[in-house]
Amino acid sequence: MDTENCFHCGNEIIKKDEIVFDEKKFCCNGCKTVYEIFSQNDLTCYYDFQAAPGATPQDIQGKYDFLDNEEIGTKLLEFQERSTHIVSLYIPHIHCSSCIWILENLQKLQPGINASQVNFGEKKVRITFNPEQTSLKDIVYLLSSIGYEPYISLENFDEGKKKIDRTLIYKIGVAFFCFGNIMLLSFPEYFEVEEYWIDQYRGFFRWLIFGLSLPTFIYSASGYYVSAWKSMKSGLLNIDIPIALGIVVMFIRSTVDIIFDFGQGFFDSMAGLIFFMLLGKLFQQKTYDFLSFERDYKSYFPIAITKVLPNGEEESVQVYDIQKGDRLLIRNQELIPVDGILISEKASIDYSFVTGEAVPIEKKSGDKVFAGGKQMGKVIEMEVLFSVSQSYLTQLWSNDVFQKRVAQQHKNITDRISRYFTPALLILAIVSFIYWIFIDVQTAFNVFTAILIVACPCALALTAPFTLGNVLRILGNRKLYLKNALVIEQLAKVDTIVFDKTGTITTNKKTAITYEGTELNASELRLLKNVLRGSNHPLSRRLYDFIPNQEKVETTSFEEIIGKGIFAEIEGNTVKLGSSQFLKTMTENTHKKTKVHVEINGVYKGSYVFNNQYRKGLEQLFDDLSKHYNLVVLSGDNDGERSILEKMLPAKTTLVFNQKPEQKLQYIEQLQKEGKNVMMVGDGLNDAGALAQSNLGLSISENVNVFSPACDGILDATQFDKIGFYMRYSKNAMKTIYMSFGLSLLYNVVGLSYAVTGKLDPIVAAIIMPLSTITIVSFVTILTNLYASKK
Structure with a gap:
């Protein structure tokens, strides 16, 4: 009798339960409902990827009512801000391309879901949704209704996702046991021993070998059959098809040999074949696990954060030394590395790293702030709720919003x-x-x-x-910490390297600073020190370290204009720091040096002059790179150091000065139009746009918690002179x-x-x-x- 299968899940239909809808047959109301949902939302191409790809929906009425409890729901959320919530759910049923397709199109099924992204390897879907339009409970019910019920366990939520699948180990064990015993029972046949007991019991031994081969053939090799069958159903030809065919041919041939007494067959070879192939698969699996482990735990961000000690002093610590309860200082443009509670009166947080939308969110003292936010404006303090989650930071860095589409030649x-x-x-x-x-x-x-x-x-x-x-x-x-493996391929293709000057080829340390102008009194130095405390610009950080310690004062307002300077209000005073163009109350000095000009309450005071210290090994690095690459130095400063750089760097090096951030981006764009493959090396502050525009952006990290989301790699500043090695x-x-x-x-x-x-x-x-x-x-x-x- 012919059996019929469900159009949605592929299960055999029991005649009395058969449901016909839209000229298609379903095994139950659940499968029919899922098809209706897809049909109404124009998503029936779900079935084009694979025949009967769905799962039978389970009746879960009331099962997830606990998600109505806000406290419980919050524990599952990765991110929670006004109109944006993000949750990652483990979905055991993810198994094929159609699963990925439907789970990445959830926004078509339910209003309020903004985006969904599948991690096929971990069987997880990361969903961004608007809590004003839908809820976590609604999303879980939606997933369950279309056959993708998530696994949620509040006690072991993390552990549940990491359950070890020992199926392959069991299959290898069964194959090894059967292979060993078949070999042992085959010895008389190998040596053609013709004694009476062998002649008498030869048939018995052969059928015993046949029996021992069945667990190997049916159970241990089952993965190859399933994969081959799915491949053929999809109209594709994967490598498991010839393997499965080879195993089946050996089994049939050996069975025929025994039935017609042609010989003992090849059951020993078949069992050995399956055993060794499964060993190879285990080795491959372990290799991938090893790569995944290395990626998770070794490719961390070499960033530091300022920790406020109990005595009020500040120290710079590695981001992974942060513990719950620590007090952190977050400057303008710095990344918030952990979840915490805002201690300062108010803050403006940009969550574009997480959501892709650069709309600052205002926070008040006592509010929760989330990892991945970027502080905008004056310096703030926060208390740490959790230690740093490396995988979460990597996830933010790898956000699709900031990915560059590059060809994968090897792939x-x-x-x-x-x-x-x-x-x-x-x-x-x-x-x-x-x-x-x-x-x-x-x-x-x-x-x-x-x-x-x-x-x-x-x-x-x-x-x-x-x-x-x-x-x-x-x-x-x-x-050198790269975003992903594709960056290595892109690194190998580079033919032009563009370097930023300040903070990239110059170092923040060992810089001689002198002051020219009206001497600043103690009160003015205190104002200056506290304004500089909120800035992350390399010159600001150097100047902050240069000015002696002062009493800490809260700034009323703080605005840092990239490439120009800082405007702040503090204790009723206005302070402006920056370039001569930014401070329009004074005339440009004819001496072309790197300077930070100071104006307090509309009165020009003078300028701090920086005698730049270039990084160790700069001349040798440029000499080596000039043999294989076009080199450019792109600077926002004036050309006061042109003569110094011309003496230090190879004659072929192009020097371009007085470049605003948008001009740097345009310069990179022009090089690309000329067919150049450009790598931009910068500090991630004034050159974020150029880093994003370049084919490959490399951000130099020197003890600051700032980097551009669009950079493809982060280089510890101490390894600057090794860039040539990385390229080779x-x-x-x-x-x-x-x-x-x-x-x-x-x-x-x-x-x-x-x-x-x-x-x-x-x-x-x-x-x-x-x-x-x-x-x-x-x-x-x-x-x-x-x-x-x-x-």
Whole structure:
């Protein structure tokens, strides 16, 4: 009797429960309702990605009423501000492309959901919604109604997401047990022992071997069958198809041998094949887990934060040393690294890192402020509620809003090879089988199976992610922190490097500062010190450290205009600091030096003159880079130091001065129009736009908690002179990928040539397959470490 399957979930329909709607058959009202929802919202192309991709919705009436409790709901939220709430939910049912598609289109199903983003590897969906239009409970019910009920456990919410799946271990255990026993029972056959007991019990032993092979064939190899079947249903050809075909052919051939007494079959080879392939899969899985772990815990932000000590003194500490209860000082443009309570009277917070919308939110003393916000305006203090969440900061940095779309050359190569690999492999196996069947039937089956197994492209698929993952780890250890693996490829393509001057090629330390003008009294120095306390500009920070300690005073208002200066009101006085153009009450001095001019209550007082100290190794770095790259120094300062830089830097270096932030961006844009691949190296303050515009933006971090969300990498300032090494290393990393591609393809060519000629047994092919993966991983690890050790 023909069975019919549900259009939505694919489950078999029991005749009495059958529901017909829109000329389609469903197993229950839940599946029909989901189809109706999709149909009404013009989302029926959900079913185009895969036949019957959905899950049967469960009746959950009342199950999530606890989410009405605001205190409980708040614990699940990552971010909570007026019209924007963000929650990450673990959805165990995510399993295919159609799942991703529907979960990233939730805004079409429910008003109030602004965006949703799926992390397929972790089976999580991150949902941004407006609490005035929908609620967390409504979202959970929506997900459940379309077959994606989230897993929520308030006691072990985090642990629940990290449950270890031991299925692969169990399958390997079963395969190993059966393989060992089949080998043991096959010894008399191997040695052709013809004693009476063997002749008498040969049939019994063969059927016992057949019985032992079943758990391996049915359970241990089940993943290959499921993957192959789904692939064929989707109209695609993945690599599991030839593997599953090879296993099935060996099983059928061996069963036929036993039934008709042709021999003992190949059950030992089949069990060994499955065992070694699962070992290879375990190795691959562990490799990916290793890369994921390294990415989570090693690629941290090298930023520092100012901690206010109990005695009122301030010290700069690493962001990961922050503990609950600490008191933090947040300056203008600084990132808030942790959730906390605002202590200062009021604050203006820009949450564009989190929401993508740069609309400052006003906060009052006692309000909660969230990690990822950027302080706008005068300096504030806050008390820490939680220690820093590294994964949350990485997530903010990797926000899609700030991603640059770059080509993945290595991925394109892998995709192109994979697209043609499986069809070519199947054709080769079939042609070889047809050729050998007329010569020797047994050899024909061996050749067919060996070809399907030996050419598994696991090593090919693993070479790029493992190489780039290892390179990310090595660069992280050397204090260059890249946003993701794609940046390495982009780094290797750069042909033009643009450097900002102040705070990038000059250092914040060891700078001689002198004052020219009317001497400032103690009261004026106190005003100046307290105004500078709120700024993060490299010159402001240097000047703040230069002026002696003063009594702390609260500023009434504070405004920092990027590229120009600061205007502040404090104790009834107005203070202006900045460039000569910003302070229009004085005339430009003819001496062209880096200066910060001072005006108090409309009266020009004088200027602080900075004799810039250039970073150690600058001349050698530019000499090395000039051999391979076009170099540009782009500065917002006047050209007072042009003559110094011309003597220090190679003659080919382009020097451009008096550039406002928008002009820097336009300059980068012009270079790109000329076909240049541009890397911008800046401090992330005055050059945020240029960093975003460039093909690759590198932000220099020198003990400040400021960086541009659009930068692709953060470099610890102490490693500035190593930029040349990083550039060479990225090129060598890409070279390693192409070399390992070649090695993997060479392995396949050699393996296939032996398999086609009948000189390779299936069991040997199964052993070689995981060994090839181990070889590739070892090759790229040794080579990337070798390149890293070169001076």
